Amino acid sequence: xxxxxxxxxxxxxxxxxxxxxxxxxxxxxxxxxxxxxxxxxxxxxxxxxxxxxxxxxxxxxxxxxxxxxxxxxxxxxxxxxxxxxxxxxxxxxxxxxxxxxxxxxxxxxxxxxxxxxxxxxxxxxxxxxxxxxxxxxxxxxxxxxxxxxxxxxxxxxxxxxxxxxxxxxxxxxxxxxxxxxxxxxxxxxxxxxxxxxxxxxxxxxxxxxxxxxxxxxxxxxxx
Amino acid sequence: xxxxxxxxxxxxxxxxxxxxxxxxxxxxxxxxxxxxxxxxxxxxxxxxxxxxxxxxxxxxxxxxxxxxxxxxxxxxxxxxxxxxxxxxxxxxxxxxxxxxxxxxxxxxxxxxxxxxxxxxxxxxxxxxxxxxxxxxxxxxxxxxxxxxxxxxxxxxxxxxxxxxxxxxxxxxxxxxxxxxxxxxxxxxxxxxxxxxxxxxxxxxxxxxxxxxxxxxxxxxxxxxxxxxxxxxxxxxxxxxxxxxxxxxxxxxxxxxxxxxxxxxxxxxxxxxxxxxxxxxxxxxxxxxxxxxxxxxxxxxxxxxxxxxxxxxxxxxxxxxxxxxxxxxxxxxxxxxxxxxxxxxxxxxxxxxxxxxxxxxxxxxxxxxxxxxxxxxxxxxxxxxxxxxxxxxxxxxxxxxxxxxxxxxxxxxxxxxxxxxxxxxxxxxxxxxxxxxxxxxxxxxxxxxxxxxxxxxxxxxxxxxxxxxxxxxxxxxxxxxxxxxxxxxxxxxxxxxxxxxxxxxxxxxxxxxxxxxxxxxxxxxxxxxxxxxxxxxxxxxxxxxxxxxxxxxxxxxxxxxxxxxxxxxxxxxxxxxxxxxxxxxxxxxxxxxxxxxxxxxxxxxxxxxxxxxxxxxxxxxxxxxxxxxxxxxxxxxxxxxxxxxxxxxxxxxxxxxxxxxxxxxxxxxx
Numbered sequence: 001x002x003x004x005x006x007x008x009x010x011x012x013x014x015x016x017x018x019x020x021x022x023x024x025x026x027x028x029x030x031x032x033x034x035x036x037x038x039x040x041x042x043x044x045x046x047x048x049x050x051x052x053x054x055x056x057x058x059x060x061x062x063x064x065x066x067x068x069x070x071x072x073x074x075x076x077x078x079x080x081x082x083x084x085x086x087x088x089x090x091x092x093x094x095x096x097x098x099x100x101x102x103x104x105x106x107x108x109x110x111x112x113x114x115x116x117x118x119x120x121x122x123x124x125x126x127x128x129x130x131x132x133x134x135x136x137x138x139x140x141x142x143x144x145x146x147x148x149x150x151x152x153x154x155x156x157x158x159x160x161x162x163x164x165x166x167x168x169x170x171x172x173x174x175x176x177x178x179x180x181x182x183x184x185x186x187x188x189x190x191x192x193x194x195x196x197x198x199x200x201x202x203x204x205x206x207x208x209x210x211x212x213x214x215x216x217x218x219x220x221x222x223x
Numbered sequence: 224x225x226x227x228x229x230x231x232x233x234x235x236x237x238x239x240x241x242x243x244x245x246x247x248x249x250x251x252x253x254x255x256x257x258x259x260x261x262x263x264x265x266x267x268x269x270x271x272x273x274x275x276x277x278x279x280x281x282x283x284x285x286x287x288x289x290x291x292x293x294x295x296x297x298x299x300x301x302x303x304x305x306x307x308x309x310x311x312x313x314x315x316x317x318x319x320x321x322x323x324x325x326x327x328x329x330x331x332x333x334x335x336x337x338x339x340x341x342x343x344x345x346x347x348x349x350x351x352x353x354x355x356x357x358x359x360x361x362x363x364x365x366x367x368x369x370x371x372x373x374x375x376x377x378x379x380x381x382x383x384x385x386x387x388x389x390x391x392x393x394x395x396x397x398x399x400x401x402x403x404x405x406x407x408x409x410x411x412x413x414x415x416x417x418x419x420x421x422x423x424x425x426x427x428x429x430x431x432x433x434x435x436x437x438x439x440x441x442x443x444x445x446x447x448x449x450x451x452x453x454x455x456x457x458x459x460x461x462x463x464x465x466x467x468x469x470x471x472x473x474x475x476x477x478x479x480x481x482x483x484x485x486x487x488x489x490x491x492x493x494x495x496x497x498x499x500x501x502x503x504x505x506x507x508x509x510x511x512x513x514x515x516x517x518x519x520x521x522x523x524x525x526x527x528x529x530x531x532x533x534x535x536x537x538x539x540x541x542x543x544x545x546x547x548x549x550x551x552x553x554x555x556x557x558x559x560x561x562x563x564x565x566x567x568x569x570x571x572x573x574x575x576x577x578x579x580x581x582x583x584x585x586x587x588x589x590x591x592x593x594x595x596x597x598x599x600x601x602x603x604x605x606x607x608x609x610x611x612x613x614x615x616x617x618x619x620x621x622x623x624x625x626x627x628x629x630x631x632x633x634x635x636x637x638x639x640x641x642x643x644x645x646x647x648x649x650x651x652x653x654x655x656x657x658x659x660x661x662x663x664x665x666x667x668x669x670x671x672x673x674x675x676x677x678x679x680x681x682x683x684x685x686x687x688x689x690x691x692x693x694x695x696x697x698x699x700x701x702x703x704x705x706x707x708x709x710x711x712x713x714x715x716x717x718x719x720x721x722x723x724x725x726x727x728x729x730x731x732x733x734x735x736x737x738x739x740x741x742x743x744x745x746x747x748x749x750x751x752x753x754x755x756x757x758x759x760x761x762x763x764x765x766x767x768x769x770x771x772x773x774x775x776x777x778x779x780x781x782x783x784x785x786x787x788x789x790x791x792x793x794x795x796x797x798x799x800x801x802x803x804x805x806x807x808x809x810x811x812x813x814x815x816x817x818x819x820x821x822x823x824x825x826x827x828x829x830x831x832x833x834x835x836x837x838x839x840x841x842x843x844x845x846x847x848x849x850x851x852x853x854x855x856x857x858x859x860x861x862x863x864x865x866x867x868x869x870x871x872x873x874x875x876x877x878x879x880x881x882x883x884x885x886x887x888x889x890x891x892x
């Protein structure tokens with residue numbers, strides 16, 4: 001296991017974390033979608049590199065799926081939704097961007113502190129990858145809770161899934177079928193959420209998820 | 224070989240359960256399900272007896288089910304074989320009884336599929352040899368019996384009974400789950416073999432004992448965990464009540480014995496203090512409750528609580544003797560407990576069958592509405608009388624033998640070195656004696672009010688004798704009660720393989736004692752001959768009957784009844800169940816039940832009727848359960864707003880708890 005291979009794997013996975021932070025920073029819809037596509041491209045690079053150094057050709061398929069669906073199809077679909085719904089206004093963060101970024105950095109630190117001592121016996125590839133993957137997952141969750149807009153919540157959800165794929169491919173011996181089924185379930189989730197978005201829009205004339213809550217509160221009161 | 228037969232039998236029961244679900248609508252369902260259940264139970268009974276009496280070496284099997292690294296392990300050793308036999312003896316009789324009794328079932332679709340599943344669950348519990356299989360079978364048993372309790376869910380009180388039962392059953396299983404978790408340790412060695420070979424820390428053992436007392440004790444009905452039992456057992460159809468009271472509580476006893484005597488290793492003497500105290504309190508309180516009860520089936524259920532207490536007294540004594548290396552005395556106490564397990568299965572099933580026959584004939588469970596049934600249902604009355612005499616521990620019936628053996632073990636207690644036990648054991652013996660006396664009162668009351676006197680309601684007056692299947696099951700068990708009482712030595716010898724495996728010793732071989740006497744310790748100390756008592760009572764009874772018939776006047780006369788007893792022919796003037804229980808209520812009730820009597824006597828000249836009211840409280844319910852229920856309700860109400868958070872708040876909740884756990888992990892390491 002050469003030094004350079006290790007470094008490149010480290011670099012690409014670290015790149016994914018960086019793009020996650022960039023996602024967190026975006027306050028415009030189209031920029032968010034573009035960075036989300038970039039997130040998927042970096043992920044497919046990381047997976048492809050793992051395929052190369054672990055000598056597992058089936059991982060190329062995972063990389064191709066990530067690239068095709070997450071890098072192209074889903075961002076394009078989201079783009080179309082945004083255009084059709086006319087919601088390319090500014091995103092409304094709940095917490096200020098600066099504070100969110102600080103929290104994100106704290107999360108990365110937490111992920112490293114948790115994973116590195118726990119996995120001291122494991123193979124170094126897996127260790128670094130797991131730490132980065134956990135960071136990506138936590139950043140995705142952070143994104144979901146600091147945004148009010150449904151589209152950015154979808155993007156946060158998808159980036160969590162990217163983190164899971166990174167973890168899965170970093171660990172040796174994960175069967176392909178697991179990855180494919182994870183990817184497939186995410187696709188289904190995307191379709192459901194997409195339909196859901198249209199329904200929210202139809203009913204409430206907004207995709208701010210706050211509208212859902214006030215509607216539910218009304219339902220509660222009526223009951 | 225018997226284990227294979229037993230496992231195939233359980234498979235058969237599962238198939239019958241499916242068949243019951245399919246054929247429930249047709250007329251064929253009842254005889255098919257109960258007939259097949261009876262046949263399979265008979266086979267399993269034979270397998271259990273074969274393994275027990277043949278003293279076969281323990282047999283194990285591992286099926287590729289359950290946890291992947293563990294499999295489903297089964298083991299048939301002497302203890303399992305004994306309980307397999309007891310379970311299937313009860314199941315066989317209940318199935319035969321149900322062939323006839325099931326005709327009165329108005330909702331067979333709610334009973335037929337669950338009955339075989341319940342049997343299968345109980346059989347699997349006694350066969351299981353790893354914690355996972357054990358708990359799974361335990362839950363199958365609980366859930367199937369819950370479904371049977373809920374069979375008549377529209378009747379008043381049954382839905383509540385089912386709810387309380389479900390809560391208590393889940394609570395008990397939780398306790399057992401934690402107990403097995405502690406036993407298995409961090410490595411997760413859930414196989415019983417592994418648990419047996421590990422030496423556990425004393426604190427772990429003590430905790431496991433407490434958890435098992437809660438888990439198995441709640442299923443068996445130990446006070447104060449008995450609250451569900453008198454609600455749930457009577458709510459089920461009568462053959463199921465018989466199974467729940469007569470058999471399922473025994474499966475709970477099996478769970479306790481298996482874990483505490485087998486898996487936990489050598490006991491510590493103070494364990495026995497806990498078990499003895501619980502057993503003694505349970506025995507006395509169970510019967511006091513039973514005496515306050517008017518509902519015939521609930522009375523029987525409370526009496527089950529008492530009998531479980533007697534069994535636990537025996538088990539507690541065995542623990543005390545084991546901890547002090549008095550193995551021969553431990554064998555005596557354990558034999559007494561296991562003998563009582565068998566006995567209680569026999570007579571409690573018999574009594575529930577009788578109560579079911581009465582219920583089917585009159586539609587009444589309230590004793591104040593029964594009476595005079597001995598004329599209308601003479602055969603049922605005879606069988607019920609045998610059961611009542613046996614449960615009241617009258618010689619020469621079987622109940623006497625096991626309680627006598629328990630007393631023999633109590634009498635050995637001066638040999639214990641701990642002063643606490645020296646004082647406690649005689650006190651518990653006194654409680655046992657009190658409960659035996661109260662049991663006699665209770666069953667004189669039950670039999671006298673329900674079967675003697677004059678009918679107190681038109682339904683009781685119009686009752687007819689029950690069907691032949693039910694009578695067959697009842698008389699078979701009545702005969703077994705007599706047989707086990709007259710020839711107790713054979714039963715003691717049959718129990719000895721199970722006793723040896725747990726106590727490390729056995730009682731002296733009884734088969735060689737002349738005249739079928741039993742000698743628990745040595746001839747010079749005590750012996751009992753059931754056959755002699757039986758022969759004496761039979762001969763003196765027959766002689767008295769012959770003398771009366773021979774020398775009394777032969778002319779058959781009808782005369783007005785003695786007027787002092789019957790000034791008024793209305794049935795209301797008879798002794799009632801409440802009036803019979805009043806002395807006991809006055810003596811114990813003020814403290815134990817917070818009983819209050821109020822007499823409302825009209826002034827002279829006033830024409831309104833005088834009224835007498837007696838109110839009885841269940842203090843265990845008021846002091847233990849009601850506060851817990853109130854606390855849970857309060858907590859639930861406070862947590863209710865969590866049901867209506869925004870999506871983002873829910874996600875934040877997930878996020879922050881995840882962060883919290885990761886932070887704990889990071890700091891803790």
